[in-house]
Amino acid sequence: MSSTLLISATLALALLFVGSDAQLSATFYNSTCPNVTSIVSDVVQQAQESDVRITASLLRLHFHDCFVNGCDGSILLVNSSTIVTEQDALPNINSVRGFDVVDNIKTAVEDSCPGVVSCADILAIAAEISVNLSGGPTWDVLLGRRDSTIANFSGANSDLPAPFDNxxxxxxxxxxxxxxxxxxxxxxxxxxxxxxxxxxxxxxxxxxxxxxxxxxxxxxxxxxxxxxxxxxxxxxxxxxxxxxxxxxxxxxxxxxxxxxxxxxxxxxxxxxxxxxxxxxxxxxxxxxxxxxxxxNFASSMINMGNISPLTGTDGEIRSDCKLVNAGLLFTDMK
Known part of the structure; x- marks a missing residue:
């Protein structure tokens, strides 16, 4: 059997699932960053050549992002004066990895399409590519998420499934x-x-x-x-x-x-x-x-990818996935 499997009707299934969040679309970047998937794929393939674990790690990053405040890229934020990073929560510390690859993807995407593609969407695209590169299915990744300006350390500790959970x-x-x-x-x-x-x-x-x-x-x-x-x-x-x-x-x-x-x-x-x-x-x-x-995995990944996305004017498009954009807090105070 082919290592890739195009899942038909996944877009329709996803739209049924998300209801009012149907602003996400597989064609979201068609005019603003049409090569985004190939850019992400090139970086992930290059990383896989030296780190066979990276595909599983990138899938896990998307999962751990979506289960805390929804798929908003919050897991990528590092400690700052306003952020307590989710990366230090018990389910994540010394566990989640691949942040350097996400940074490399973001750099490559910004070089081609500055200020357009969110870090949350990068995680979703990288997860699908990682599964497919490892022999699994492919699916239409719905896009249009925006990035959170906050993290949720306590939510990461409470909401993420644990390996010892019954x-x-x-x-x-x-x-x-x-x-x-x-x-x-x-x-x-x-x-x-x-x-x-x-x-x-x-x-x-x-x-x-x-x-x-x-x-x-x-x-x-x-x-x-x-x-x-x-x-x-x-x-x-x-x-x-x-x-x-x-x-x-x-x-x-x-x-x-x-x-x-x-x-x-x-x-x-x-x-x-x-x-x-x-x-x-x-x-x-x-x-x-x-x-x-x-x-079923493809369908469930679409379902998971639609957990409480930020869309429209909510959130932001981070220029650096690790940090909230400079000046945002001052803008919000006006």
């Missing part, structure tokens, strides 16, 4: 963003590539939930492998593959891993191992048919 908690976090169970299972499939630190799953390996024993939903062979990688009292920053089979390829092996009790995070494995959960049949469906997974 199914009830993670379902509530997705529901709070307008995403349903299918979105939850499809977007979790983003863990089909990339790496994770021991700190994010070591609680399953030795003393799960204070029981003094490993998580019983972990395949014992896989458990032994993970214990070798992450020994008790070892280096919590050690990396391991999210998908032990095809760690750098975007495919549906993630769901087969769950069926084999080889989900790395508790939040992953509970999609399949929670008795009576409605997620089980969706995992089975995606595991048996990669096309079905790709179609």
């Amino acid at each position: 199914l009830t908690i993670i379902t509530l976090k997705f529901s709070a963003k307008g995403l349903d169970t299918t979105d939850l299972v499809a977007l979790s499939g983003g863990h089909t590539f990339g790496r994770a630190q021991c700190r994010n799953f070591i609680g399953r390996l030795y003393n799960f939930s204070g029981t003094g024993s490993p998580d019983p939903t972990l395949n014992t062979t896989y458990l032994a492998t993970l214990q070798q990688i992450c020994p008790e009292n070892g280096n919590l920053s050690t990396l391991t593959n999210l998908d032990p089979i095809t760690p750098d390829t975007f495919d549906n092996d993630y769901y087969s891993n769950l069926q084999n009790e080889e989900g790395l995070f508790q939040s992953d494995q509970e999609l399949f191992s929670t008795t009576g959960a409605s997620t089980i049949s969706i995992v089975d469906s995606f595991s048996s048919n990669q096309t079905t997974f790709f179609e």
Whole structure:
């Protein structure tokens, strides 16, 4: 099967989802920056040549941006006199990465189309390109977001799904963003590539939930492998593959891993191992048919990309993704 899959009718699906936020459009930059997608693609491909992890990292940046105050580029803002960065929140610190690549993309886009393309849209475009470059689907990215002038440190701590969340908690976090169970299972499939630190799953390996024993939903062979990688009292920053089979390829092996009790995070494995959960049949469906997974992932990415975007005259187009534009606060005070 082709590594790319053009998802038909995704624009129509997205417009149904966003309702009043339908100002986003796949053709938003057609006249003002027609080459934006190719510019982003060139930078991401160049980065991938030296860093195979970067595609998974860029997808994750878009996800972590959208779940906090919506898809507004707020995760990119660094500490300043007016900003407490989301990057220092527990789900992000020493975890999210790829900011240098986003800066390189922004520089390239500004050289071609100054003051036109938002950082929030750059994250959305880079996520789609990253998935496709790694063997996954493509979709029509809806554009027209503007950038936030604030960050939400507390929201990053409370709203982002955590790898140790149980199914009830993670379902509530997705529901709070307008995403349903299918979105939850499809977007979790983003863990089909990339790496994770021991700190994010070591609680399953030795003393799960204070029981003094490993998580019983972990395949014992896989458990032994993970214990070798992450020994008790070892280096919590050690990396391991999210998908032990095809760690750098975007495919549906993630769901087969769950069926084999080889989900790395508790939040992953509970999609399949929670008795009576409605997620089980969706995992089975995606595991048996990669096309079905790709179609649903593309649709869910559009849904996620439409969480509370800033449009019209709200927000701004940052000239530097790390910083609010100079003079903005004084303008707002007039």
